[in-house]
Amino acid sequence: MVDKNLKLYLPFDDPDGNKAYDFSTSRADAILSDGATFTRNSKKGKALSLNGGECLTAQTIPFSGNFTLSAYVMTTQSRIGWVVNLLGVENYREQWIDVVPKQWYFIAFVRNSDTLSVYLDGERVSIVSLGGGNPQGLSLCTDELLTTTATIDEVKVYDVALTEADIMKAQANNDVEYYIDGVNFKDYGVSVSKSDGIIGRLAQKEALQVDYDNYHGIVRDRKRKRYKERTITLDCFLEASGRSAFVEWCSRFMALFDGDGTHRLTIEYDGKAKPLVYEVGLYDDTDITKTWGTYNTDLMVGTFKLKLIEDEPVKRVLRHISANDNSKASIKVTSSKLLNIYWGDGTHTYNVAGNDTVVEHTYALAGEYDIIIAGVIEDIEKFETNDIVIWELLK
Structure with missing residues (x-):
């Protein structure tokens, strides 16, 4: 589901380069310059290492109303500070706080009516009055005078004031979540205890190989490796309030894998920005181990294994985000090998190949859609898209 109040989301988990994708509906992608780079020394995935450089986006903080700005920050200095500029000469609010160098901190600025609250690791450490006016600027600072070597991650800007509970939830580490065709396993009382x-x-x-009788061993073709299908095994357990509920939930959950074509398995292991996605089928039987409750109202738990097969395991993954209906995804590709595109809404386009071949797809409803391009991704010669590249190569 699209969060329309989220106006900027830079997770900085992008392929190395000078672009940081915006995962909000604004799609205000940021550009890195003057030494700013992505680093793997991060809180979640990659992060932005400023190195005295800049990361510029066209999206601005909505200072005229309520807003929330949050991010993870790490610095080599022993304190960080923030300055809020207000209308007028020398009219600002400033505060500094001691921190442990090279340690990550979650910081959030929340403007609610005439106050600005600052949270550090979920605890409110400052609340200041804005004096009846709107902020003119907001800066997060270190003791470095001319440049900063700070590292920043998971930058989010909302056009609403998040509650303290929302701030705590944003900082918390979430469980690994499993979805099939967009439906969370937990909605059916199913949890995953182990995955292979x-x-x-x-x-x-x-590979092609030749066995010469007058030579030792064999001669094997070691070029252009190709891979077999992927087998995914999920150890699951299902909880229900009684025998009738248990049978019903088992039947309804297994029915998610019925229907024609493949099914989209999504695993969110560290937030929503960079999930693992697979087009899978369930072809084997699934036996559920259970013990019937003494009474129909007894809690029942059953365990089972899901053996899912992904026929096309090598892929590139994109994300299409739009707050509007009838938005369009566009891909331009040059490939001598046939590619299959799964658009993330249950539809697909097969056998895409050729020189500068343009493929477009219209999404009837607003939302977030992960696009899988499956095939010999290593042989793609040219690739352009108007969407976010989540995985250049996932196998």
Whole structure:
């Protein structure tokens, strides 16, 4: 679901380069310059290392109304500060606080009516009056005079004042969430205790080989490796309030895998910006181990394994975000190998190939859609899109 109050979201988990994708509906992608880079020394995935440089986006903080700005910050200095500029000469609010160098902190600025509250790791450490006016600027500072070597991650700007509970939730580490076709397993009382096959090296297909009788060993073709299908096994358990509910929830959950075509498995392991996504099928039977409750109202728990197969395991993953209906995704690709595109709304386009081939898709409803491009991704010669590249290569 699209959060229309989220006006900027820079997770900085992008492919190395000078662009930081905005995962909000604003799509105000930021540009890195003057030494700013992505670093893996981060709170979540990658982060932005300023190195005295800049990261510029066209999106601005909505100072004329309520807003929330949050981010993770790490500095080599022993304190950080913030300055709020107000209308007038020498009219500002400033505060500094001691921190541990090279340690990550979650900081949030919340403007609610005439006050600005500052939260550090979920605790409110400052509340100042804005004197009846709107802020003119807001800066987060270190003791470095000319430049900053601070590292920043997960920058979010909202056009509403988040509550203290919202701030705590934003900082909290979330569970790993499993979805099938956009439906959370937990909505059916199902949790995953263990997973196999979601990451790691795929099994390689047998390569061409020649066995000469007058030579030791064999001669094997070591070029252009190709891989077998992916097998994903999820160890699951289902809780229900009684026997009838247990049977009903089991039936309804298994029915999610019915229907034609493949099904989209999504695993959110560290927020929503960079999930693992797979187009899978459930082809084996699934036996549920359970013990019937003594009474129909007894809590019942059953365990089972889901064996899911992904036929096309090598892929590129994009994200399309729009707050409007009938938005369009566009891909321009040059590839001599056939590619299959799964648009994330249950539709697909097969056998895409050729020189500068343009493929477009219209989404009837607003939302977020993860697009899978499956095939010999390594042989794509040219690629352009108006969407976010989440994974250049996922296998």
